[in-house]
Amino acid sequence: MRWSRYFWYTSKEDPADAEAPSHKLLIKGGFIKQVSSGIYEFNPPGVKVLRKIENIVRKEMDRSGALEVLLTVLNPSELWKETGRWDLYGRELFTLRDRNGRDYCLGPTHEEEITDLVRSYVNSYKQLPLILYQIQVKFRDEKRPRFGLIRGREFIMKDAYSFDTDEMSAMISYENMKFTYDRIFKKLRLKTLMVEASVGAIGGISSHEFVVLTDYGEARVAYCDNCNYAANAEIVKLSKPKEEEEKEKPLEKRYTPNTDTIEKLSSYLGVPSGKIIKAVLYIVEDKEPVMFLIRGDRSIDENKVEAFLGTENFRLADDQEVWNILKTKKGFIGPFNLPNKVKVYWDNSTYGIKNAVIALNEPDYHYVGANPGRDFNYGEFVDVCQVENGDPCPKCGSPLRVSKGLELGHIFLLGTRYSEPMKAYYRDHTGQEKPIIMGCYGIGISRCISAIVEQYSDEKGIKWPTPIAPFELDIICVNTSDQEQREVAEKLYLLAKELDIDVIYDDRDESPGFKFADADLCGFPYRIVVGKKVKEGKVELQSRHTGERWDMEIDKVIEEVKRLVDEDKK
RNA sequence: CGGGGUGUGGCGCAGGCGGCAGCGCGCUGGCAUGGGGGGCCAGAGGUCACGGGUUCAAGUCCCGUCACCCCGACCA
Numbered sequence: 070m071r072w073s074r075y076f077w078y079t080s081k082e083d084p085a086d087a088e089a090p091s092h093k094l095l096i097k098g099g100f101i102k103q104v105s106s107g108i109y110e111f112n113p114p115g116v117k118v119l120r121k122i123e124n125i126v127r128k129e130m131d132r133s134g135a136l137e138v139l140l141t142v143l144n145p146s147e148l149w150k151e152t153g154r155w156d157l158y159g160r161e162l163f164t165l166r167d168r169n170g171r172d173y174c175l176g177p178t179h180e181e182e183i184t185d186l187v188r189s190y191v192n193s194y195k196q197l198p199l200i201l202y203q204i205q206v207k208f209r210d211e212k213r214p215r216f217g218l219i220r221g222r223e224f225i226m227k228d229a230y231s232f233d234t235d236e237m238s239a240m241i242s243y244e245n246m247k248f249t250y251d252r253i254f255k256k257l258r259l260k261t262l263m264v265e266a267s268v269g270a271i272g273g274i275s276s277h278e279f280v281v282l283t284d285y286g287e288a289r290v291a292y293c294d295n296c297n298y299a300a301n302a303e304i305v306k307l308s309k310p311k312e313e314e315e316k317e318k319p320l321e322k323r324y325t326p327n328t329d330t331i332e333k334l335s336s337y338l339g340v341p342s343g344k345i346i347k348a349v350l351y352i353v354e355d356k357e358p359v360m361f362l363i364r365g366d367r368s369i370d371e372n373k374v375e376a377f378l379g380t381e382n383f384r385l386a387d388d389q390e391v392w393n394i395l396k397t398k399k400g401f402i403g404p405f406n407l408p409n410k411v412k413v414y415w416d417n418s419t420y421g422i423k424n425a426v427i428a429l430n431e432p433d434y435h436y437v438g439a440n441p442g443r444d445f446n447y448g449e450f451v452d453v454c455q456v457e458n459g460d461p462c463p464k465c466g467s468p469l470r471v472s473k474g475l476e477l478g479h480i481f482l483l484g485t486r487y488s489e490p491m492k493a494y495y496r497d498h499t500g501q502e503k504p505i506i507m508g509c510y511g512i513g514i515s516r517c518i519s520a521i522v523e524q525y526s527d528e529k530g531i532k533w534p535t536p537i538a539p540f541e542l543d544i545i546c547v548n549t550s551d552q553e554q555r556e557v558a559e560k561l562y563l564l565a566k567e568l569d570i571d572v573i574y575d576d577r578d579e580s581p582g583f584k585f586a587d588a589d590l591c592g593f594p595y596r597i598v599v600g601k602k603v604k605e606g607k608v609e610l611q612s613r614h615t616g617e618r619w620d621m622e623i624d625k626v627i628e629e630v631k632r633l634v635d636e637d638k639k
Numbered sequence: 640c641g642g643g644g645u646g647u648g649g650c651g652c653a654g655g656c657g658g659c660a661g662c663g664c665g666c667u668g669g670c671a672u673g674g675g676g677g678g679c680c681a682g683a684g685g686u687c688a689c690g691g692g693u694u695c696a697a698g699u700c701c702c703g704u705c706a707c708c709c710c711g712a713c714c715a
Contacts, residue, residue, distance in 0.1 A: 081664060081676055082651040086708050106707065161714075177714085212640065212713065219715095226715055278715095287713085371712065381713085476715060513715030548673045582675035589675090600674060609674095 070540070071562075072575045076113050079587050089285040091522035092217030094531050098590050100518075100539075107214025107222035114539035114591070115518075119225065121537050122517055123204050125256045126227050133249040135200040135229055140182045142206060146172035148181040152490050163208045163222075175208035180487045180509060183230045187505070188493035194234045197495060197505065198242055202229035204514060216285050218519040219475065225515040231508040234497065236274070236484075239506040243275065243482050246510045250279055250478050253512065258534035259520055261477060264290050265300040267372065268481070279478035279512075283523045286475030291456050295467035302456045302471060303372035306463050309450065312421030318438040325435045329400030331365045338426060338437065342366040346419050346427040346439075348402040350386040350395070350411075353378055358386065358394050358411045361453055362404060364418035365426075370455035377414075377451055395430045403428035403436075404445065414451040475520055476513070483507040531592030532613050535637035540573040542630055543593040547581045547600035557608065557623060558599040564627045570634060589613070594637065595630050 079099045086103070087093040095101045100115035111119055127137065146164075149155035155162075155174075163175040176182065183201060191197065207226045214222050231242035247263070254261040259281055266278040278301060280290055289302035328334035335342045345365030351374070353359050359378070363369055375381050391399055394411065404413050406429065425439045441447060459468045485504040487493070494502045525532045535541055542565055546558035562574040573593070575584045581600075588596050598609040602620065610626055611618045612633075621629060 079676095080650060085645085085651065088709070103707090207715080209714065213709095213711090215709090224715070228715090384712095479715060511715050516715055545674095550673070580675085580677060581673065582677065584676090585674075586676045598674075 070573045072573055073577050075573070077591075078112075079590055087217065089216040089219065089519070089523070090526055091219070091285070091519040094522055094526055094590070095217055095519070098531060098592070101218065103217075105222075107211055107220065109218060109221060109223075109515075117539040118518055118533070118537055119515065122257060122514055122521075123225075123227075125536065126253055126512060126514065127204065129249055129253045129256065130202050130227070130229065132252075133200070133245055135202045135249075138183075138186070138201050138203050139205065140176070140179050140186070140203055142176055142208075143173050144176050144179075144182055146174065148185050148491070149174060152181055152487055154181065161210050161212075163210050176205075177207055177209040178226075178509075178511070179203070179228055180230065180483075180507075181491070184487045184491045184493050184507070187230075187232055188488075188491060191232065191493070191495055191505070194495055194497050197232055197234050198238050199232040200229055200242060200245075201232075202227060202510075215287075216519065218515045219285060220287070221515065224513060227512040227514050229510040231510070232488075232493075233506045233508075234495065234503070236506055239482060239484075239508055240275075243480065243508050246480050246508070247277065250480065250510070250512070254279060254477070257517060257521065257537065259477065259517065259524060262290065262292060262299055262474070264292070264474070265304060266479065267301060267304050267376065274482040274484050276479070276481045278474075278476050279480075280474035280476050281520045281524065282472045283475050283520070284473050285519075285523060286473045288474045288476050289456070289471060290474035291460075291469045291471045293462040293465060293467055293469055296462060296465040298462050298464040298469075303370055303376075305456045305460070305469070307417055307452050307454050307456060307460060308463075309417045309420035313423040315423040317440045317443065318424045320439055320444045321437045322429075323435055323437050324433060326433045328433075328435070329398070334400070334426065334435065335365070338435075340426055340437070344422065344425055346403075346422065346425050348404060348428060350391060350402055351383045352386050352390060353383040354380060355382070358390075359383070360402070360404065360407070360411055360413045361416060361451070362413070362419050363416040363454060364422065367416070367418050367457070368455045369416075369453050373453040373455075377453060397428075397430040398432050401428045401430065401432050401434065403430050404448075405429045413448050414453070415447050415449065416454050417450055417452050418454045420447070420450065475516070475523070477517055477520055478510070478512045480510045481508060483509055526592070529586075530590030533592040533594060535594045535634055538571070538592065538594050540593050541571040541595060541634045542573070543588045543591075543596045544572065544574045545581070545584045545588065545596060545598050546574075546576065547598060549576070549578055554599050554603055557603050561597060561599070561608070561623070561627055565630065568627060568631045570627070570631055595633060597626060597630070 077099050080097050083093055084096040087096055099112055101109045101111055103109055146155050165173050204227045208223055211222050214220050233239035233242055261279045261281050264278050266276040268276045291302045291305045292299035328337050331342050331345055342365040347363050347365045349361050351359045423440055427436050427439045429436055456471055458471045462469050488505040488507055493505045495505055497503055522531050544558055544562050546554050548554050565572040594613050596611040606623055607620045608623055608626055609618055610621045
């Protein structure tokens with residue numbers, strides 16, 4: 070490709086609206102362009118990267134025995150009503166109506182459609198097991214799109230679905246996909262971590278996420294360096310700590326004005342926040358008040374709350390509700406003198422605290438020196454505490470490490486969540502009718518682009534791994550008005566094409582510095598600079614990854630690039 | 640959906656105290672250049688997000704709407 074004839078425009082300035090490095094670089098480098106919040110179009114080099122990723126994924130899926138299909142983007146509501154998700158999926162579902170008043174959705178995922186496809190052909194155990202996949206655009210009307218391709222409302226996903234006769238067989242399909250995902254991310258040069266994940270409301274049997282550790286992820290991931298345990302933070306169980314050993318002080322009611330936060334209370338009383346028992350009031354299903362008590366230096370993990378309550382329909386009580394229910398204000402909520410309708414749960418972290426500070430639902434007052442058994446009694450214990458760095462590993466007790474993670478893949482053993490309501494049945498060898506056991510497996514393809522940029526970039530720009538790079542080689546002619554340099558560059562370009570190197574020749578009439586800056590930004594793994602040294606029969610070969618530069622004979626440089634590129638792609 | 644912020648040539652920004660709409664990059668033409676977004680000359684390009692209001696006069700003040708970004712809760 071000659072750059073002067075290509076459609077590729079970079080920017081000198083950082084885009085104003087981008088925050089994450091991958092978002093900035095992809096826009097600045099002219100790979101993508103924003104159309105609307107969470108909606109991006111791909112320019113030619115962006116498409117090249119996307120296709121290379123897709124093809125790596127496709128190759129590994131095919132190798133696993135999965136078969137590619139292409140389902141529809143526009144999906145009639147009927148199937149979604151069969152599984153109840155037309156209503157359950159909520160406002161995240163993009164819906165529309167045709168001229169005859171029929172409802173459709175733009176597919177956010179395709180369990181319904183794939184199950185419909187399979188049930189229309191599969192009747193017998195002889196046709197199973199089966200894994201089908203597709204690579205296709207998905208639509209989700211996210212509450213908050215973020216960070217470019219990291220969370221979009223329109224994005225490219227690889228979704229696969231397995232169909233098995235029984236749970237044992239389904240487990241084998243699941244393991245197959247786990248293995249395949251591991252290969253895929255290695256081929257994409259992504260350093261991923263496989264973590265145990267919540268099966269959530271889908272009610273599946275097993276679930277794992279593949280995440281990369283980055284500040285621009287939205288999941289919290291806990292992992293143990295000692296025993297290799299790794300899990301999404303929301304499912305890491307925290308049990309009761311040891312009882313504190315401390316001499317009990319007398320109970321005292323103290324005037325504590327304006328202490329509506331733990332920090333203020335802690336500094337007002339000169340007591341560490343870990344000695345405070347914090348009470349948080351939630352309103353469940355818009356009516357039922359539920360109080361959680363937790364140690365003052367810890368936070369509530371609302372994912373755990375959701376799992377415990379069995380509903381996502383809950384929220385913090387507002388000031389008015391706190392007053393109406395408890396006759397107090399925020400900061401002074403406690404487990405004493407409660408109306409009967411308030412349910413109270415004690416997080417494990419509150420166990421064994423001696424000489425605690427605790428509120429009593431009386432504005433501007435707290436108890437100090439409160440001790441369990443003597444001054445108050447625990448109720449039912451629960452685990453709703455957010456996991457933090459250093460918490461004990463549930464497997465081996467070593468300190469956990471907690472990081473932000475970006476979820477690139479998620480695999481699920483679904484069971485019969487879709488096959489049962491949609492009557493996707495088969496006959497077993499005795500002639501008995503049984504529901505198919507399903508699994509589903511996703512990879513955010515467009516999100517992978519961002520993840521790769523997050524992992525491979527520096528202040529100058531992107532450093533694409535060779536298998537994913539928009540071009541493997543960039544040829545720059547320093548002085549375009551020098552006849553000899555132009556001829557050499559031209560010759561090398563044609564030779565590189567001859568050898569099937571994915572090459573771009575920067576033949577634009579721009580200053581050398583301009584082209585160097587673009588080359589760094591756009592992230593070509595190899596660059597040949599044709600300059601003054603052509604007089605000595607030499608050009609310069611550079612590696613974007615290592616920064617190395619070598620003077621090479623003009624006659625040998627392309628073969629060397631070919632060797633390096635082939636090595637990288639192994 | 641709660642909280643915060645921003646909307647001014649293609650891009651990045653200034654102007655905000657009401658009185659000729661500016662700068663840098665990019666773009667067009669020309670000249671000199673050619674190893675790190677380089678120099679000189681001459682140009683083109685704007686419904687100041689939208690709607691309403693105050694005023695002799697609004698980019699600027701007031702009210703409303705919309706869009707986008709960031710922080711939180713949810714998905715690949």
